[in-house]
Amino acid sequence: MTAVAQLESWLENFTEAERSAPGRALPWLKKLREDAFARFCEAGFPTTKDEDWRFTNVSAIARTQFRSARPAKLAKSEAAARRVEGAAAQIVLVNGRHAPELSSLKNLPKGVTVASLAELIDRDPATLEKHLGRYASQERDAFVALNTAFLAEGAYIHVARGVVVDAPIVLLYLTTEEDAPTVTHPRNLIVAEDESQVAVIEDYVSIGGESVAFSNAVTELVAGENAHVQHYLIEREHLKAFNVSTLRIEQGRSANVASHSVLLGGGLVRNNVHPVLAGEGGECLINGLFLGTGRQHLDNYMHVEHAAPHCGSRQFYNGILDGQAHGVFHGRIVVHKAAQKTDAKQTNRNLLLSDDAQIDTKPQLEIYADDVKCTHGATIGQIEENALFYLQSRGISESEARKLLLMAFAEECVDRMHSTAAREHVVRLIRGHLLFMESVSAPAKGELEERVMEEVG
Amino acid sequence: MSLLEIKNLHVKVDGNEILKGIDLTVNAGEVHSIMGPNGSGKSTLAQVLARRDAYNVTEGSVTLDGKDLLAMKPEEAACEGVFLAFQYPVEIPGIGNTYFLRSALNAQRKHRGLDEMDAMDFLPMFREKLALLEMDDKLMNRSLNEGFSGGEKKRNEILQMAVLEPKLAILDETDSGLDIDALRIVANGVNSLRSPERAMVVVTHYQRLLDYIVPDFVHVLVDGRIVRSGGKELALELEEKGYGWTEKELAGARG
Numbered sequence: 001m002t003a004v005a006q007l008e009s010w011l012e013n014f015t016e017a018e019r020s021a022p023g024r025a026l027p028w029l030k031k032l033r034e035d036a037f038a039r040f041c042e043a044g045f046p047t048t049k050d051e052d053w054r055f056t057n058v059s060a061i062a063r064t065q066f067r068s069a070r071p072a073k074l075a076k077s078e079a080a081a082r083r084v085e086g087a088a089a090q091i092v093l094v095n096g097r098h099a100p101e102l103s104s105l106k107n108l109p110k111g112v113t114v115a116s117l118a119e120l121i122d123r124d125p126a127t128l129e130k131h132l133g134r135y136a137s138q139e140r141d142a143f144v145a146l147n148t149a150f151l152a153e154g155a156y157i158h159v160a161r162g163v164v165v166d167a168p169i170v171l172l173y174l175t176t177e178e179d180a181p182t183v184t185h186p187r188n189l190i191v192a193e194d195e196s197q198v199a200v201i202e203d204y205v206s207i208g209g210e211s212v213a214f215s216n217a218v219t220e221l222v223a224g225e226n227a228h229v230q231h232y233l234i235e236r237e238h239l240k241a242f243n244v245s246t247l248r249i250e251q252g253r254s255a256n257v258a259s260h261s262v263l264l265g266g267g268l269v270r271n272n273v274h275p276v277l278a279g280e281g282g283e284c285l286i287n288g289l290f291l292g293t294g295r296q297h298l299d300n301y302m303h304v305e306h307a308a309p310h311c312g313s314r315q316f317y318n319g320i321l322d323g324q325a326h327g328v329f330h331g332r333i334v335v336h337k338a339a340q341k342t343d344a345k346q347t348n349r350n351l352l353l354s355d356d357a358q359i360d361t362k363p364q365l366e367i368y369a370d371d372v373k374c375t376h377g378a379t380i381g382q383i384e385e386n387a388l389f390y391l392q393s394r395g396i397s398e399s400e401a402r403k404l405l406l407m408a409f410a411e412e413c414v415d416r417m418h419s420t421a422a423r424e425h426v427v428r429l430i431r432g433h434l435l436f437m438e439s440v441s442a443p444a445k446g447e448l449e450e451r452v453m454e455e456v457g
Numbered sequence: 458m459s460l461l462e463i464k465n466l467h468v469k470v471d472g473n474e475i476l477k478g479i480d481l482t483v484n485a486g487e488v489h490s491i492m493g494p495n496g497s498g499k500s501t502l503a504q505v506l507a508r509r510d511a512y513n514v515t516e517g518s519v520t521l522d523g524k525d526l527l528a529m530k531p532e533e534a535a536c537e538g539v540f541l542a543f544q545y546p547v548e549i550p551g552i553g554n555t556y557f558l559r560s561a562l563n564a565q566r567k568h569r570g571l572d573e574m575d576a577m578d579f580l581p582m583f584r585e586k587l588a589l590l591e592m593d594d595k596l597m598n599r600s601l602n603e604g605f606s607g608g609e610k611k612r613n614e615i616l617q618m619a620v621l622e623p624k625l626a627i628l629d630e631t632d633s634g635l636d637i638d639a640l641r642i643v644a645n646g647v648n649s650l651r652s653p654e655r656a657m658v659v660v661t662h663y664q665r666l667l668d669y670i671v672p673d674f675v676h677v678l679v680d681g682r683i684v685r686s687g688g689k690e691l692a693l694e695l696e697e698k699g700y701g702w703t704e705k706e707l708a709g710a711r712g
Contacts (some may be wrong), residue, residue: 053607261627385511390547392509394617395535395568404560408551 007041009065013183014149017068021152023121026156029151036148042084043142052140054330056270056299057358061242066183066214069095072176074207076102079172082205086421088167089114091155094174096184098153102172105414111160112198114169117187118153128156135220136248141272143244147185147218154187154217159196161224166233168199168419172213175237177208186217186348190231194224199261199419200231201424202245206238206265213237217245225279230258232422236265236429239294243256246272253279253308260417261288262426263298264433274303277311277339285313289413291430292325292357294436299328306339306372315346318413320406322441332364339369346376351383351409353441403434410434458523458673460485460656461506461625466517468498468505475501475561477681478517483625486653490667491660492692493678496539499660500544502678503629506658507541508534521625535561536568538624542614542631549601554613555583558620586619590646608639615646626650627658632666644669664696677703 014037023029045062046053072095079092079102091114092102098116105114120128138145155171168355173186192198194415204215215237223229235243245264249257259273275284290298319327329348350359363376383405391401417423461483468476475498483489493499497529505512506519508531519526521537529537549557563573574582585592590612603612618626628647632640647670651657659670667675667689675691676683677700684703685691695703 065516384547386547387549389507389531389553390543390549390558392531393509393535393541393543394557395532395565396561397532397564398530400560400564401532404552404557405549408549411551419556428667 003044006062007044010040010146013066013068016152017152018249020401022118023125026121026125026253028129029125029414033149033151034152036138036145036151039138040142040145040149043145045142052301052330055326056268056297056332058268058270060268061214061244064180064181064212064214067318069078069175069182069184069213070178071095071097074099074102074174074176079174082172082174082203084168084170084201084203084421084425086167086175086424088165088258089200090170090172092174093153093155093186095176095182096186101364109163109165111163111167113156113158115156116153117156117189120156127190131191131220131222135222135250135276135339136218136246138384141246143216143270144218144246147184147187147216147246150185151187152185156188156191157198157200158189158387159192159198161193164197164278165199168201168230168421170201172204173202173204173217175206175213175215175241177211178213179211181212181214183214183216183454184266186215188217190219190221190229192221192223192227192229195226196224197228197439199229199422201234201422202232203234204237204243206241210238212240212242214242214340215245217243219245219247221249221257223249223251223257225252226254228256230260230417230419230422232417232419233259233261233271234426234429235263235269235271238265239267239275239296241266242268243270244270246274249273249275249284250284251275251277251279251284254281255279256283258285258287258416258418260413261290261300262429263278263288263290263292263300264429266296266298268297269282270299270301272301272303274305275313276305276307277313278307280308280310282308282311283314284311285416286313287413287416288317288336289410289430290317290327291320291410291433291437292327293322293440294325295323296325298325300330302331304331304344305343306333306335306342307399308338308339311339312343313345315348316416317348318409319348319350319359320353321350321359322353322357322437324354326357328357328358329378330364331362333366333374333376335367335372337368340371342369342372342374344372344374347380349409351384351406352376352380364403399438403438406434459483460522461658461677462518462520464518466505466519467515468501469513470501470511470514472647475681476505479681479683481676481683483656483658485656486650487625487674488657488659488672488679488708489672489674489676490672490692491658491676491678492662492664492667492695497678498681499678500629503627503658503660504540506534506627507531507539522703533562535621540618540623540626542611542618542626542628544629546602546610546614548603548605550603552601553658554597554599554601557585558617561617562620583620589619589649590616591642592616607634608636611635611643612639612646615643619646622650624654625656625658627660628663629660631659632661632663640666640669664692668690679703
């Protein structure tokens with residue numbers, strides 16, 4: 001597809017979406033979408049010449065003709081099999097549409113709203129206008145612009161001042177198999193008012209066979225003064241999925257926010273986390289784990305902005321890559337002039353399990369204040385041979401010993417997750433995924449040898 | 458049949474021949490000490506017996522209870538009853554001591570056709586062994602050897618040995634770096650594990666350990682060969698004359 005044909009295809013989708021979009025009569029929302037689409041047309045998809053996309057080639061997304069995902073009915077058991085045990089509420093979206101029959105939003109404490117964004121646009125747009133589209137920047141990112149152009153459905157979470165929600169609220173995004181490449185643009189808005197406390201899990205899952213599906217998600221998270229918010233992103237779609245997500249966090253004074261990302265699935269994944277510490281004394285933890293195998297491409301782009309004094313940010317990302325997987329960690333820290341006494345830390349640790357796996361890790365510090373502490377570090381290694389032998393010498397099989405060591409490495413990230421329900425969910429998924437990685441690792445090596453033989457022959 | 462039979466063992470590491478024809482027979486119930494200067498090949502021998510694959514056996518054979526030990530992976534050797542107390546125990550963050558030890562024990566039990574031991578059965582036995590090594594059970598809640606002092610690491614090795622109850626225990630310089638109190642505790646643990654069914658190979662640089670763990674046989678390893686074998690009095694002779702004496706003797710034998 002030429003660039004013009006690509007735009008025409010998106011324009012067709014856009015025109016179709018606009019006709020049925022919720023709130024299409026609202027001038028502010030119409031303008032937001034139209035401006036965003038214009039911005040997307042102007043910018044186009046990024047290329048590897050763009051510094052922010054140097055290690056990630058999205059031409060596979062650019063040249064695919066997507067149509068909007070179709071509505072689909074799923075059995076209750078499909079959603080139940082993927083639920084998070086111990087969640088306070090769960091909102092389920094199937095192919096980008098709210099599925100009330102699969103969701104459970106009943107037992108929420110007073111002061112907590114969990115709703116479909118589309119419904120809220122119809123019911124109470126004034127509430128949304130204050131925040132929606134105010135934080136995630138379309139200027140910087142064509143994917144955010146594209147999401148905003150198609151802004152229609154997702155989850156809206158509001159936690160009133162001083163309200164504490166103990167168990168996590170789950171947003172479950174399910175995508176079903178279709179006969180053509182499909183796209184969804186999940187859009188979430190999480191508002192935690194002053195002194196409130198909440199944990200939110202965004203979980204992306206494919207159902208059924210593998211067909212090309214593109215999830216282009218944006219979440220805006222607003223944490224009021226002294227609010228405590230945990231956000232979890234779990235990507236476990238199949239290997240033909242494209243997943244680009246942007247988490248834009250706006251932190252008020254003394255707010256404490258944690259972003260946890262767990263990337264297991266997806267063929268091409270870009271995980272943008274962009275907290276802005278806008279009030280004094282804020283704390284932000286940016287924690288992540290990415291496990292890649294086959295030809296998976298998992299890109300983590302952190303952009304931590306310190307805009308106020310006395311804030312702390314800590315980034316910890318661990319990667320495990322096998323097969324021909326390619327991981328990226330780009331940790332950008334921007335300290336604005338006003339952000340004196342900033343304490344920013346960044347650590348990226350990686351294990352490469354095969355000769356063909358690859359990691360690009362890049363710190364980027366931009367410091368405009370003069371009294372700050374910023375540190376960064378990255379390591380790339382293999383499974384420690386000494387540790388492996390030590391475990392084996394006590395009778396533990398090599399494959400079990402490997403799994404124990406990988407799990408220990410992954411648990412460094414898991415241990416930073418405060419919600420027990422989220423942690424247990426994540427541990428279960430990681431265990432399963434390590435088994436999957438092991439199962440594809442052996443034949444993949446065989447195939448590789450075969451290919452080399454062919455090339456030699 | 459002897460428990461361990463090493464015949465004409467030659468081993469290369471990175472192309473250099475480290476062991477140049479070792480013969481050694483160890484019977485159940487016996488404690489053998491292997492002494493020698495630095496670089497003589499003591500640790501290489503210990504690691505080969507535990508089946509570390511960085512070592513390339515170029516000649517010779519090793520059998521354990523008549524089975525070909527050199528054909529075994531490290532975990533198979535362990536399941537067949539070989540235990541190596543490491544000279545430098547490895548720190549492994551993220552794997553709990555107790556969890557690790559129970560997993561290891563159960564892997565070995567499974568290999569022997571025994572039921573796995575659940576936490577209820579494991580813990581009382583484990584506490585008993587902890588007491589034997591005078592170890593603080595708080596250490597066991599920590600990651601494997603992580604942040605342990607040198608002495609705590611060595612005691613943890615003997616604790617693992619006490620739990621796993623091997624047929625053949627190889628102690629690689631377990632005494633190095635220990636103060637006299639820690640040495641007594643470690644030796645006491647080792648001695649309590651001496652039994653007619655179990656053999657031990659105690660690799661050491663210093664005679665001091667042998668005051669506490671009294672061997673039946675002493676072998677002197679110099680430059681990849683056993684140059685002298687004898688009873689426990691050989692260790693005293695070595696202490697008095699130093700390794701230079703055996704090296705001279707070796708040079709004489711060659712000349």
